[in-house]
Amino acid sequence: MTTAPTRKHFVGTAHTRVEGRDKVTGAARYASEIPFDRLAHGWLVLSTIARGRITSVEDTPVLAMPGVVAVLHHGNAPRVDTDYTGLLGTAPDPTAALFQHDRVPHAGWPVALVVADTSEQAREAAEALVVHYEQEPHDVDFTAEHPDAYPLDSHLPAVAEKGDLEAELAASAAVVDAEYTTPEEHHNPMEPHAAAARWDGGRLDVVDSNQGTLWVASELANLFSLDPASVRVRSEHVGGGFGSKGLRAHQVAAVMAATVLQRPVRVVMTRRQMFSLAGYRSPTRQHLRLGADADGRLRALEHRCLSLTSTVHEFVEPGADPARTMYDADAHHTANHVVRLDVPTPTWMRAPGEAPGSFALESALDELAEKLGIDPIELRVRNEPALGPVSGLPFSGRNLLACFREGARRFGWADRDPRPGLRRDGRWLLGTGTAAASFPAGAAPSTAAVTAEADGTFTVRINAADIGTGARTALTLVAADALEAAPERVRVRIGDSDFGPAFIAGGSMGTRSWSWAVTVAAEELRERLALGAAVPPEGITVRSDTTEAVGALARKERHSFGAQFAEVAVDVDTGEVRVRRMLGIFAAGRIVNPLTARGQFVGGMTWGISMALHEEAVRDAGTGGHYGADLAGYHVAAHADVPLVEADWIDDPDPDDPVGIKGIGEIGIVGAAAAIANAVRHATGVRHRHLPIRPDRVLMAGRHA
């Protein structure tokens, strides 16, 4: 590829969001704001029992209420087909296959949809709807012993084992043997799940808030046995997803009602409903055993992670997976198990596996460092693997130590006295901690179309999703560079299943996958234009499909890496923990837009503060439902909890990678909670292995522990 030396590069320079003005002025419309003629409003009714069956739904009095036009339930709803494997290789979550039978497998299971002319009428009627149940005893207790837990594969096998674990542990100079737990956590995007469905000229047209329109469209086509071409799903602006915005009950409910009523129907989840219907991160119980020689070299590494799933669908939170990338040992055992309980099915939530797994693994490394009297960064230096510890594959690039070096320099790590409990500022004990981070850098096939318009502008069409990440802006810069055109001349259209296949906004793979497809099409278009082709009124369009190129990628360990640093203050008389500063240094490939990239990293780290200190969904044993399922009960960090959070990155080139971009959406949270927990240990001398590190736990530490 020839490049004029004076050509301006836009990738790597800071750009505000191209839709920023629309968003702050309210011109950008979200799914629940888009008007339709004759729109009806559906309100979901959720089960109040955690296990049993529905004996009757008293819909007659509700149908007589003002504005009510329909009550859908298992006795009258259209049948759907759930016997298929979806785009992401999984069967549909039965929580979204609404109203197909009388069984209730968890609290908050959708049992009916009330549809009315206004949202208020629908809500009032839904809350008045009486549903009778035959209740059965439920089990929601994850903390109990679960002999029936079983290994479950994710995209990696559940179990990976090499070496004689017991022998290596016995031969170790120092051993860490500890259990760590993380609680049930919820995505809670600011924008609740919302969808409106209507039939338009024989096509099903759905306006939704999701992380992949073709994903949702194909699920709807499968469920309702429709020709895929007859389903269109659009999702122009998305107020956060974090893994929760795939196929959910609201889209299915809207389609069912629109089909039955032959009028547009919108269904919006309440915040409280989201706790049952939107998926969540399973709680985990993780058992770590590390054994090392006196010089810190790991002889044994065992990481066993137990998570939960529902009785009707399988999902595993693979917390043991990060160890397969991070550290090698002569004996290396990792295993992910699940137990089935009477609860909703968990799902992907920002850095699935890595977020809880890194808390346990990176806390255990810190414990080992202290036992050995080795600086925690130095311990990681001594255990830097040459090849993937489980795969045996080479790394495409592994700049973890460079992240630690740069982070240590900027954070002032060299001055750190490792002894705990020595630093004080008034009533606050101070401490610092560090942890490593990693996240896979995958790519998936995508298609794009780039059009040179007759007016000299360019239009990019790709079925990407901007879930608040800045993807639309990033793709604008990528296209501008490939077209050698100013970003102002490039219009990027996304979020429409009619644009054809492209990967979802998930797995930190979106921008990497989409940029690849956009670059291929845009470069070919630029070359055609360079030959002097005249642009006809309809423009010149070039399409790309990266299926072959992605498939041709050499098999390697491909990851982003990072080093997290935290300073905390702890008042041991009140149990309050406050983060004073955080620094994250990342090696995450080519950074497209420093402005939004920093937002992604800082956002992830901020979530790490929440994970370490605040977030915890409480399940009430008696009812099997949640306690405090709203943003007053479920705490996330408030502004005052988030002090100076700095994120930066180092050069992380990969000459063999055709796109060079890695994902940055998830790695920011990885290791952050461990860095904070390690800092709390340094401040107080007390190790906290159970998240969140609540005041009562800090206060009582040493009394019961």
Added chain:
Amino acid sequence: MREFDYRRAVDVSGALALLDADPEARFLGGGTNLVDLMKTGVERPARLVDVRELPLNGIESTDNGGLRIGATVTNSDLAAHPEVRRRYPALTQAVLAGASGQLRNMATVGGNLLQRTRCGYFADVTKPCNKRVPGSGCPAVEGEHHNHAILGASEHCVAVHPSDMGVALTAFDAVVSYETAHGPGELPLAEFYRPVGDTPHLETALPPGALITGVTLPPAPVAADSRYRKVRERASYAFAIGSIAAALGIEDGVVREVRLAFGAVASRPWRARTAERALTGAPANAETFAAAADAELAAAKPLPHNGYKVTLMRNLVVAVLTELAEEAAR
């Protein structure tokens, strides 16, 4: 949510009449709690009588050197008032420790006192709650209760009162004024909230249909050196898991006068009179502070998962009184 009728009152007698006209009516202040409860179905009023326009938004000095605070004064205005800041600084600190700027701009003094518990069982109509549905049970006793009461609760309800403002007002002997169709009345804040017993749904001693018109703070020179400390599970925008309002007067190293009230430990702001008695006349040092806290907390009946509050309150008493004593010595 239920459709409701909305009326705006312009004077107190009009407000009382508008309320009286509908047995399912409620007064609306800032609405920062009531409207949330309406959305979740905990409250289902047929009519809201908006009292924010009533001429009750003044803060005035009383003849004897106290303050009279109108019922519709917003939390923001209360906290910012120069005389409140000068004479009762713990009250300003308490108000500013609560909610957010936006909420404080809406919330009123009268509404703050009448806000409901944030117990998650009370707030969820799909679950039992004796406060919401008398006789339905209290799942918190055996369920989630790590932020529930350690003092003055009963087997029927272990919820805590969420107010910060009320804790400071309780420490300073505030008196609540109200108006009814049959005339005005007064209740010391110490008697304003009813004991829990087996009637947790009956929260205040206000007569039916009464409208709070104001709160009077008697003169309290000791309050000029007062402090509010709130402990919560994040740095801002959360209810207390334990809080304390304290004022300390010391002469020659001896406690001359002390005011002490606890928040988030009981169904009402908890005046720590046992501790006050133990402290008055005692040497002002950490030992007597701790002993006084222990005397007050001897009555605590913690549940399996909220015993930390006993330790927390003891530590808070010692920390805040020590801080005040050190400041007085400077």
